[in-house]
Amino acid sequence: MAQTLVINGNHAAAYGAKLSKVQFISAYPITPQTVIVERLAQMVEIGELNAKFIRVESEHSALAACIGAASTGLRAFTATSSHGLAYMHEMVIWASGARLPIVMPVVTRAFAPPWSIWDEHTDILLERDTGWIVFMAENNQEVLDTIIQAYRIAENENVLLPVMIGMDAFILSHTTTPVEIPDQELVDNFLAQESKRSFILDPNNPITHGSLTYPEWYMEFRYLLYKAMTDAKSVIKDAANQWAKLTGKYHGDLIDCYKCTDADVNMITIGSPSGDAKEAADILRAEGYKTGVIRLRVIRPFPSEELRQAAHNSKVLIVVDRNLSPGIGGILLNEVKGVFQTMKKQPLVHGFIAGLGGRDITLQNFISMFKRGYEILEKDEEPGIEWINLRREVL
């Protein structure tokens, strides 16, 4: 029988790895991710999980060790955050180029300086072009469910790509909520497909991997990576639907459409702020505004078609970016603009930079952002970028 535990997001991630029966874990502690691997270390130590756990001296090594383990056919797992992710960036690229189905939660956190341990999505979004499938979870249940789904997606023979799952620092990682833990047998059946690999390192059948590839071959390898990312869309949808059938838990597939199909003003969000956005949409709906939320559950492959479909009735799209690309604005804003650029009837796309470095984005802020969308529409304003809760008086 499935049981419900009141646990934080980090523990939910650890349970996700445990239920996926990962065989190899390597880790270096970084706030606020540490608790994920601490819990897994405990599980391995007391025999709850039969896996090899190795401590390494850096995040670069943590992922390098996972690459080595996954190359021998093991199901590998690590977790990181912020500067740790930046430090392992080189290995992030190697893992996807090697087509290794590694799964890694990323507890999204701001960069220094100034030093910050709080929430921001810039770290994970900087990895969007590395060839990893990138999820953003809204709540602790989704963290657990997505880690299990991630192995099914990553190990699919048409995909063979590593997966990272973003979860908001402290808002998910350290906040306890009820999380339903599915039966081991159910997860075993869900992940029962044969684990695929692009190659296996075997001393009895030696191969070299990743050696120099001349210009007449390199592009084909990149095309295969690109194609796998495109093919991953149907595999992600299938995993989400199968999981929903088995457990009743459905968090959306590539996108999570909340009252979005008939909305005049749709808000585009990722991660945990989406819950507040949905609540704001409900409040405004009760007041007669036709508002909705499109949460991007997957950042790569980017859900372009799904987004167009979901927002084709929208007059205004409000993109909330808890991240910053200095010199252009929000990362998502520009990705979303690109999706709608080729449509004949384009919605107005207006961006907000909000909640950097753990700054609160309140329910009232979401209501204001929705209302600003209506204002832009009524006054026929040019859409742009605004900063929410910026303390202009100290600048």
Place this chain on the structure above:
Amino acid sequence: MSIKIPLTPISRPAIGASGKTGSWRTAKPIINYDKCKDCLICWMYCPESSIARTEKDKVLIEYEYCKGCGICANVCPFKAIDMVEEE
């Protein structure tokens, strides 16, 4: 073209065409087998893996890959390797 490439570049170990010294080596090591005790220290130190072990653990220099750096001659405790100018 009928070649199908793998998903990620993999290759199998083979005798390499690269690394061959061709005609540019200026000195070559010659083993004096009267002095050689087959201790294999030269094999361990050779930076180009150009010293082979025969089945009977005899030392053999593979001149195709040897750069003539002289490290083997330097590390040999029995002074069994002479560096001779390449003809």
